[in-house]
Amino acid sequence: MTISPSRFLQQVLQATAPVSHPHDWHLASGVLARWHADNAVELLPALANQEGSHILLSCGIHGNETAPIEVVDSILADIASGHLPLQHRLLVLFGNPAAIRQGERYLDYDLNRLFAGAHRQHADAREAKRAAQLEQLAELFFSRAPAASTRLHYDLHTAIRGSVYEKFAIYPFLQHRAHDTTQLAWLRHCGIEAVLLHSKPANTFSYYTSYYHQAHAFTLELGKARPFGQNDLSRFTGIDQALRQLLSDTTPQLAAYQPGDYPLFRAKYDLIKHSEAFRLHLDANVENFTTLPNGFVIAEDGTQRYVAEGGKERILFPNPGVKPGLRAGIVVEPATL
Template identity: 40%
Template sequence: MQPLTDQLLHCTLPDLPLPAALHPRWLAEGVLELRPEHARRAVVVSAGIHGNETAPVELLLALVAAIGAGTLCPATDLLLVFGNLPAMRANRRYLHHDMNRLFGGRHRTAPRSHEATRAAELEAVTAAFFEHTTAPAGERWHLDMHTAIRGSLYPQFALVPFHAHAYSPAFFDLLAAAELDAVVQHTQVGGTFSHFVSEQFQAQSVTLELGKARPFGQNDLPQFAPTGRAIRALITGAPLPERQKPPVHHFTVAESIIKTSEQFTLNLPNEAENFTCLPPGYEIAAQPDRRWVVSDTARHILFPNAGVATGLRAGMLLAPGAPRLSLSE
């Protein structure tokens, strides 16, 4: 295991020397704030909201190391968040509850758990961070980095939370520069960290799915390098790296498949990848009181999972194309 990962997991990361000019402060365990002079942008970068999604944690640690070594000089207010440390230590997605369903105050009505307490803490430190920034409203950014359970036809993609305020062309330029293969626009509110930051602080916030979840030390880190370079450009104000891949594919969530019965079945092989295109008329899921049939327009399946608890989402059907909301508002 890398020494810095070890320091993170043993809570000794705050011993790492950081440039005094950045006014570094640990606002909570695993939450580092940096405030350079004259910052004109405020950026939150988070990883490890799911504890077994380790590659983004290593990417974030590399940023901390570069800042500590003086080779990366942020010109923006910066909040770096290592989400679920106990789950990271256990190499588990979560200990008691999926933390990325508890934001937006849902932690208050959820059963008591480590994740509910931590979600409340992360909401509070994020609020404090944005409250004290001098960056204008259009320059509030949040990248919440994850990796996925399944393989994916588009290996790296972004999930843009439902939002009523404008996301700028510069935001989509960043996603393109990070070499993401696809962008998915949500059309309903959710309990994710990115939805909370977007709605509460009018930030341009996004969930990034950057590959498959693997334990610490087993990640193919070069796969994550383009995202790292784009984040470095965002926080230093340098020009974005030039995209090398074909243009980004855009999708919009057309239907969420909500499991409400224990007899719910999903008609997909386990190895089916995210974004698999299904034939119109195909019965994708069923339970005694209803069935879900693939329409002509929304044929791509995302995050299929029959094993979720009842009341939760067991998959989404996507239509190709971006909604006007996210691009032209």
């Protein structure tokens, strides 16, 4: 690793000798730390803030996406030492410890396709139990937040491949709520270069907390997935500093969000891999947000053909190696609020 793991991450990386739950102790800064599970630690400020936010940070939902784990762990270490004064209630979830230890994206099934109850359809997968646990932990955390309080969830990821926009956010489908421009301004402050506005419900963690717990929730894609020890953490300075400011109540006054601050896209449709006959007609190294020429045959699966239209569509998360029934990519198009 590029940093020495704190006692928090050391606990997650241990395959044995789990802590007893719940397990409380006070940090040097006066913050109360509470283990809820082998991958879940809650931190409570030394001085209760009745108007404070309730912030959930998740990382390691995909076990091979290590840079967000290192960023979050460094923040935890600085809270523990008192270097970073915590002003808000915080829950950190290291999503898939078994996959993190093995350096694998997942063991049986993509964890970020198992939320909002989808885990019940794949009960034999090890990730199904983990998704149910993460839902329960999030529910417990947000159930203790007053109804009018600010609820935030940032699910930190890195992508399998490169991207035209290295750092981008996915804004879950909001049903009948409006997109929050204060959050869009904060994303700009983080260094986010583009935002995808999802157009339908999903089985992702951020959709779950957004829909079921009314959190301002986002999936943040922050670069390319690399093993522990191979991350250039200087490339994550924007999100690192923004989270530190958020947690310590030192975020500067941000300019209001303006249309055109960064490109907005909307999910147009998913490329579904129905069978092993699925063929994706894109280069294996194609980057996220690559433009698709008008008339280009994106993929075929038996009689099913996906054809680009208009010349402004782009490809996101192309992955023909997924299991049948799963999404093998998203076709997106430019959008406005």
